[in-house]
Amino acid sequence: xxxxxxxxxxxxxxxxxxxxxxxxxxxxxxxxxxxxxxxxxxxxxxxxxxxxxxxxxxxxxxxxxxxxxxxxxxxxxxxxxxxxxxxxxxxxxxxxxxxxxxxxxxxxxxxxxxxxxxxxxxxxxxxxxxxxxxxxxxxxxxxxxxxxxxxxxxxxxxxxxxxxxxxxxxxxxxxxxxxxxxxxxxxxxxxxxxxxxxxxxxxxxxxxxxxxxxxxxxxxxxxxxxxxxxxxxxxxxxxxxxxxxxxxxxxxxxxxxxxxxxxxxxxxxxxxxxxx
Numbered sequence: 624x625x626x627x628x629x630x631x632x633x634x635x636x637x638x639x640x641x642x643x644x645x646x647x648x649x650x651x652x653x654x655x656x657x658x659x660x661x662x663x664x665x666x667x668x669x670x671x672x673x674x675x676x677x678x679x680x681x682x683x684x685x686x687x688x689x690x691x692x693x694x695x696x697x698x699x700x701x702x703x704x705x706x707x708x709x710x711x712x713x714x715x716x717x718x719x720x721x722x723x724x725x726x727x728x729x730x731x732x733x734x735x736x737x738x739x740x741x742x743x744x745x746x747x748x749x750x751x752x753x754x755x756x757x758x759x760x761x762x763x764x765x766x767x768x769x770x771x772x773x774x775x776x777x778x779x780x781x782x783x784x785x786x787x788x789x790x791x792x793x794x795x796x797x798x799x800x801x802x803x804x805x806x807x808x809x810x811x812x813x814x815x816x817x818x819x820x821x822x823x824x825x826x827x828x829x830x831x832x833x834x835x836x837x838x839x840x841x842x843x844x845x846x847x848x849x850x851x852x853x854x855x856x857x858x859x860x861x862x863x864x865x866x867x868x869x870x871x872x873x874x875x876x877x878x879x880x881x882x883x884x885x886x887x888x889x890x891x892x893x894x895x896x897x898x899x
Contacts, residue, residue, distance in 0.1 A: 624832055626746070631834040641744040644751055647790050655799050662730075662809065662818060664850040669875040670867060673888040674897075675703055677862035683887060690772040692779065697771045700823050700855060701778075703864050704731065705770040707853045708759070710884045711819050711870060714877035716761035726758040728808050728818040731774065733781040740783035753781050753789075753801070756808060767883070819851040830859055841894035843867070858897035 626638035675683070683702035688694070697705070712727035721727070735751040736743045743751065755777035759765055788797045809818060829842055840859055844867070846852045852869040866888065870878055879890055 624829075628832045628834045633835075638746060641747045642749075644743060644747045644749040647739075647743075648749075648751075648794060649791065655803070657802060658805065662820065662850065663848050666850075667872060668846070668850070668869050669872045670846060670869040671875065671879060672891045673707070673866045673868060673879075673884060674858065674892050675706075675864045675866065675888045676858075679887040680862070680864060686771065687768050688771045688775055689766070689768040691775045693775070697775070699825055699864050701771050701774045703855055703866055704729070704774050704821050704823075704853065705767055706884060706887055707866050707868060708774070708819055708821070709765050709767055709770050710878050710881040711851060711853075711868070711874065712759055712761040712765060713881065714870065714874040715817055717877045718871070718873045721760070721762035723762045724760060725762050726808075726817075727761050729757045729759075729774070729777070730754040730805075730818060730820050731757070731778055732820065732822040733778055735781070735786050735789075738781055738783060739786045753785070754805065755781050756804070758808075817851070819853060820849045821853050821855075823855040825855055825857055825864065827856075829856065840898050859894075860897050860899060863897060 629636060629638075680699055680702065683706070684696045686697060686702070688697050688701065708727075708729050715721070715727055731754065732752050733755050735753055736745070736747060757770075757773040757777040759770060759773065785797075788794065824844070830839055832838065842856070844854050844856070846854075846867075846869045849869065850871070851874075852867075854867045856865050856867070857863070858865055868875075868878065878884065
Protein backbone atom coordinates (compact mmCIF):
# COMPACT_ATOMS: atom_id res chain seq x y z
CA UNK A 624 0.00 0.00 0.00
CA UNK A 625 2.94 2.33 0.60
CA UNK A 626 4.02 1.82 -3.00
CA UNK A 627 0.48 2.41 -4.24
CA UNK A 628 0.25 5.65 -2.26
CA UNK A 629 3.65 6.80 -3.55
CA UNK A 630 2.62 6.07 -7.15
CA UNK A 631 -0.63 8.01 -6.64
CA UNK A 632 1.45 11.03 -5.57
CA UNK A 633 3.50 10.78 -8.78
CA UNK A 634 6.59 9.07 -7.38
CA UNK A 635 8.95 7.81 -10.08
CA UNK A 636 10.56 5.26 -7.79
CA UNK A 637 10.02 1.78 -9.20
CA UNK A 638 8.80 -0.89 -6.82
CA UNK A 639 9.20 -4.49 -7.86
CA UNK A 640 6.68 -6.84 -6.26
CA UNK A 641 8.01 -10.17 -5.06
CA UNK A 642 6.21 -13.33 -6.13
CA UNK A 643 8.57 -15.62 -4.26
CA UNK A 644 5.74 -16.70 -1.96
CA UNK A 645 4.06 -18.64 -4.79
CA UNK A 646 7.29 -20.62 -5.19
CA UNK A 647 7.70 -21.26 -1.46
CA UNK A 648 4.02 -22.04 -0.88
CA UNK A 649 2.77 -23.70 -4.09
CA UNK A 650 -0.94 -23.96 -4.79
CA UNK A 651 -2.59 -27.19 -3.64
CA UNK A 652 -5.82 -27.53 -5.68
CA UNK A 653 -6.66 -31.06 -4.50
CA UNK A 654 -6.82 -30.60 -0.73
CA UNK A 655 -9.08 -32.99 1.14
CA UNK A 656 -10.54 -30.23 3.33
CA UNK A 657 -11.69 -26.66 2.67
CA UNK A 658 -12.41 -23.61 4.84
CA UNK A 659 -15.66 -24.35 6.72
CA UNK A 660 -18.63 -22.22 5.72
CA UNK A 661 -19.80 -22.23 9.34
CA UNK A 662 -17.49 -19.26 9.93
CA UNK A 663 -19.51 -17.09 7.53
CA UNK A 664 -22.63 -15.16 8.38
CA UNK A 665 -26.07 -16.18 7.15
CA UNK A 666 -28.06 -13.88 9.45
CA UNK A 667 -28.21 -10.18 10.27
CA UNK A 668 -25.14 -8.80 12.07
CA UNK A 669 -24.36 -5.79 14.25
CA UNK A 670 -21.02 -3.93 14.23
CA UNK A 671 -19.84 -1.38 16.80
CA UNK A 672 -16.57 0.32 17.76
CA UNK A 673 -14.96 0.03 21.18
CA UNK A 674 -11.95 2.26 21.84
CA UNK A 675 -9.36 1.45 24.51
CA UNK A 676 -7.43 4.61 25.43
CA UNK A 677 -3.80 4.62 26.53
CA UNK A 678 -4.73 4.66 30.23
CA UNK A 679 -6.87 1.54 29.84
CA UNK A 680 -4.13 -0.18 27.86
CA UNK A 681 -1.57 0.62 30.56
CA UNK A 682 -3.89 -0.89 33.15
CA UNK A 683 -4.41 -4.02 31.06
CA UNK A 684 -0.66 -4.41 30.68
CA UNK A 685 -0.33 -4.79 34.45
CA UNK A 686 -2.38 -7.99 34.25
CA UNK A 687 -0.42 -11.25 34.48
CA UNK A 688 -0.53 -13.61 31.50
CA UNK A 689 -1.37 -17.09 32.77
CA UNK A 690 0.04 -20.36 31.45
CA UNK A 691 2.37 -18.69 28.95
CA UNK A 692 5.96 -19.66 28.24
CA UNK A 693 7.09 -16.02 28.23
CA UNK A 694 6.47 -13.80 31.25
CA UNK A 695 6.50 -10.35 29.61
CA UNK A 696 3.41 -8.13 30.03
CA UNK A 697 0.54 -8.60 27.58
CA UNK A 698 0.83 -6.83 24.26
CA UNK A 699 -1.91 -4.52 23.05
CA UNK A 700 -3.14 -7.27 20.74
CA UNK A 701 -3.20 -9.92 23.47
CA UNK A 702 -4.88 -7.66 26.02
CA UNK A 703 -7.61 -6.16 23.86
CA UNK A 704 -8.33 -9.42 22.03
CA UNK A 705 -8.75 -11.24 25.35
CA UNK A 706 -11.17 -8.60 26.69
CA UNK A 707 -13.28 -8.76 23.53
CA UNK A 708 -13.18 -12.56 23.31
CA UNK A 709 -14.18 -13.02 26.96
CA UNK A 710 -17.15 -10.67 26.62
CA UNK A 711 -18.20 -12.20 23.28
CA UNK A 712 -18.12 -15.71 24.76
CA UNK A 713 -20.16 -14.57 27.77
CA UNK A 714 -22.67 -12.88 25.45
CA UNK A 715 -23.02 -16.06 23.39
CA UNK A 716 -23.69 -18.08 26.54
CA UNK A 717 -26.45 -15.64 27.53
CA UNK A 718 -28.20 -16.01 24.17
CA UNK A 719 -28.15 -19.83 24.11
CA UNK A 720 -27.17 -22.50 26.64
CA UNK A 721 -23.54 -23.58 26.90
CA UNK A 722 -22.63 -26.77 28.71
CA UNK A 723 -19.46 -26.92 30.85
CA UNK A 724 -17.54 -28.46 27.94
CA UNK A 725 -19.13 -26.46 25.11
CA UNK A 726 -16.33 -24.40 23.52
CA UNK A 727 -16.24 -20.87 22.17
CA UNK A 728 -13.33 -20.56 19.74
CA UNK A 729 -11.00 -17.77 18.68
CA UNK A 730 -9.09 -17.76 15.40
CA UNK A 731 -6.42 -15.04 15.25
CA UNK A 732 -5.13 -14.16 11.79
CA UNK A 733 -1.30 -14.20 11.82
CA UNK A 734 0.96 -12.84 9.07
CA UNK A 735 3.62 -15.32 7.94
CA UNK A 736 5.92 -12.71 6.38
CA UNK A 737 8.04 -11.94 9.44
CA UNK A 738 7.65 -15.40 10.98
CA UNK A 739 9.43 -17.14 8.12
CA UNK A 740 13.18 -17.70 8.41
CA UNK A 741 14.51 -15.70 6.69
CA UNK A 742 11.58 -13.24 6.64
CA UNK A 743 9.78 -12.85 3.33
CA UNK A 744 10.37 -9.60 1.41
CA UNK A 745 8.18 -6.66 2.41
CA UNK A 746 6.86 -6.45 -1.16
CA UNK A 747 5.73 -10.10 -1.19
CA UNK A 748 2.42 -10.58 -2.98
CA UNK A 749 -0.20 -12.95 -1.59
CA UNK A 750 -2.47 -13.68 1.36
CA UNK A 751 0.36 -14.94 3.52
CA UNK A 752 -1.60 -15.62 6.69
CA UNK A 753 -2.46 -18.50 8.97
CA UNK A 754 -5.01 -18.88 11.76
CA UNK A 755 -3.98 -19.37 15.38
CA UNK A 756 -6.70 -21.29 17.22
CA UNK A 757 -7.68 -21.07 20.89
CA UNK A 758 -10.72 -22.17 22.90
CA UNK A 759 -12.51 -21.17 26.07
CA UNK A 760 -15.55 -22.59 27.84
CA UNK A 761 -18.11 -19.90 28.76
CA UNK A 762 -20.25 -22.48 30.58
CA UNK A 763 -17.60 -22.30 33.31
CA UNK A 764 -15.57 -19.44 34.78
CA UNK A 765 -13.68 -17.18 32.36
CA UNK A 766 -10.49 -15.52 33.59
CA UNK A 767 -8.92 -12.63 31.66
CA UNK A 768 -5.32 -13.61 32.49
CA UNK A 769 -5.97 -17.16 31.27
CA UNK A 770 -7.49 -15.91 28.02
CA UNK A 771 -4.50 -13.62 27.45
CA UNK A 772 -2.30 -16.68 27.86
CA UNK A 773 -4.43 -18.66 25.39
CA UNK A 774 -4.12 -15.87 22.83
CA UNK A 775 -0.34 -15.63 23.33
CA UNK A 776 0.29 -19.37 23.13
CA UNK A 777 -1.89 -19.87 20.06
CA UNK A 778 -0.03 -17.15 18.15
CA UNK A 779 3.37 -18.40 19.38
CA UNK A 780 2.69 -21.74 17.69
CA UNK A 781 2.82 -19.96 14.32
CA UNK A 782 6.63 -19.86 14.39
CA UNK A 783 9.42 -20.34 11.85
CA UNK A 784 9.24 -24.14 12.20
CA UNK A 785 5.53 -24.05 11.42
CA UNK A 786 6.12 -21.83 8.38
CA UNK A 787 8.88 -24.19 7.23
CA UNK A 788 6.46 -27.13 7.41
CA UNK A 789 4.13 -25.31 4.99
CA UNK A 790 6.76 -24.92 2.27
CA UNK A 791 7.05 -26.89 -0.94
CA UNK A 792 5.30 -30.18 -1.61
CA UNK A 793 5.49 -31.22 2.04
CA UNK A 794 3.30 -28.22 2.78
CA UNK A 795 0.28 -29.96 1.28
CA UNK A 796 0.04 -32.27 4.29
CA UNK A 797 0.47 -29.35 6.70
CA UNK A 798 -2.19 -27.19 5.05
CA UNK A 799 -4.56 -30.16 4.86
CA UNK A 800 -4.03 -30.83 8.57
CA UNK A 801 -4.69 -27.16 9.41
CA UNK A 802 -7.98 -27.30 7.51
CA UNK A 803 -8.88 -30.64 9.10
CA UNK A 804 -8.43 -29.17 12.58
CA UNK A 805 -10.40 -26.08 11.59
CA UNK A 806 -13.29 -28.21 10.35
CA UNK A 807 -13.14 -30.31 13.52
CA UNK A 808 -13.22 -27.15 15.63
CA UNK A 809 -16.27 -25.75 13.86
CA UNK A 810 -18.02 -29.11 14.18
CA UNK A 811 -17.58 -28.84 17.97
CA UNK A 812 -19.07 -25.39 18.43
CA UNK A 813 -22.62 -25.11 19.68
CA UNK A 814 -24.08 -22.83 17.05
CA UNK A 815 -23.18 -21.09 13.81
CA UNK A 816 -20.82 -18.30 14.72
CA UNK A 817 -19.53 -19.48 18.10
CA UNK A 818 -16.08 -18.92 16.67
CA UNK A 819 -14.67 -15.40 16.64
CA UNK A 820 -12.21 -14.29 13.96
CA UNK A 821 -9.62 -11.75 15.18
CA UNK A 822 -7.40 -9.62 12.99
CA UNK A 823 -5.04 -6.76 13.78
CA UNK A 824 -3.67 -3.79 11.86
CA UNK A 825 -1.64 -2.53 14.81
CA UNK A 826 1.82 -1.25 13.80
CA UNK A 827 0.85 -1.30 10.10
CA UNK A 828 1.26 2.51 9.83
CA UNK A 829 -1.91 2.97 7.78
CA UNK A 830 -2.17 6.55 9.04
CA UNK A 831 1.10 7.36 7.26
CA UNK A 832 -0.38 6.60 3.82
CA UNK A 833 -0.96 9.60 1.57
CA UNK A 834 -2.63 9.00 -1.81
CA UNK A 835 -2.35 12.66 -2.75
CA UNK A 836 -5.10 14.25 -0.72
CA UNK A 837 -3.42 14.09 2.68
CA UNK A 838 -3.04 11.44 5.34
CA UNK A 839 -6.20 9.88 6.80
CA UNK A 840 -7.57 10.91 10.19
CA UNK A 841 -9.60 7.67 10.44
CA UNK A 842 -10.16 4.53 8.41
CA UNK A 843 -12.52 1.59 8.59
CA UNK A 844 -12.13 -1.99 7.36
CA UNK A 845 -15.25 -3.89 6.38
CA UNK A 846 -16.01 -7.31 7.80
CA UNK A 847 -15.53 -9.88 5.03
CA UNK A 848 -18.69 -11.72 6.05
CA UNK A 849 -17.58 -13.50 9.22
CA UNK A 850 -20.34 -14.21 11.72
CA UNK A 851 -18.17 -13.10 14.68
CA UNK A 852 -15.29 -10.73 14.02
CA UNK A 853 -13.00 -8.24 15.74
CA UNK A 854 -10.52 -5.98 13.96
CA UNK A 855 -7.94 -4.00 15.92
CA UNK A 856 -6.44 -0.76 14.64
CA UNK A 857 -4.82 2.26 16.20
CA UNK A 858 -6.27 5.65 16.93
CA UNK A 859 -4.58 8.49 15.05
CA UNK A 860 -3.34 10.16 18.23
CA UNK A 861 -3.21 9.26 21.90
CA UNK A 862 -1.91 5.70 21.68
CA UNK A 863 -5.32 4.06 21.80
CA UNK A 864 -6.63 0.88 20.18
CA UNK A 865 -9.93 0.67 18.35
CA UNK A 866 -11.74 -2.68 18.32
CA UNK A 867 -14.37 -2.99 15.60
CA UNK A 868 -16.60 -5.83 16.80
CA UNK A 869 -19.21 -7.74 14.81
CA UNK A 870 -21.71 -10.05 16.54
CA UNK A 871 -25.32 -11.07 16.16
CA UNK A 872 -27.72 -8.31 17.30
CA UNK A 873 -28.77 -10.43 20.29
CA UNK A 874 -25.19 -10.98 21.41
CA UNK A 875 -24.26 -7.33 20.85
CA UNK A 876 -27.01 -6.25 23.26
CA UNK A 877 -25.21 -8.14 26.01
CA UNK A 878 -21.66 -7.44 24.81
CA UNK A 879 -22.00 -3.64 24.73
CA UNK A 880 -23.25 -3.65 28.34
CA UNK A 881 -20.49 -5.93 29.64
CA UNK A 882 -19.04 -4.28 32.75
CA UNK A 883 -15.46 -5.38 32.02
CA UNK A 884 -15.58 -4.07 28.45
CA UNK A 885 -17.00 -0.75 29.66
CA UNK A 886 -14.31 -0.48 32.36
CA UNK A 887 -11.63 -0.42 29.66
CA UNK A 888 -13.31 0.84 26.47
CA UNK A 889 -15.63 3.59 25.23
CA UNK A 890 -18.45 2.64 22.87
CA UNK A 891 -18.39 4.37 19.49
CA UNK A 892 -16.64 7.65 20.35
CA UNK A 893 -16.20 10.14 17.53
CA UNK A 894 -12.96 9.56 15.58
CA UNK A 895 -12.45 13.33 15.76
CA UNK A 896 -11.59 12.94 19.45
CA UNK A 897 -8.28 11.39 18.38
CA UNK A 898 -7.23 13.99 15.80
CA UNK A 899 -5.63 16.45 18.24
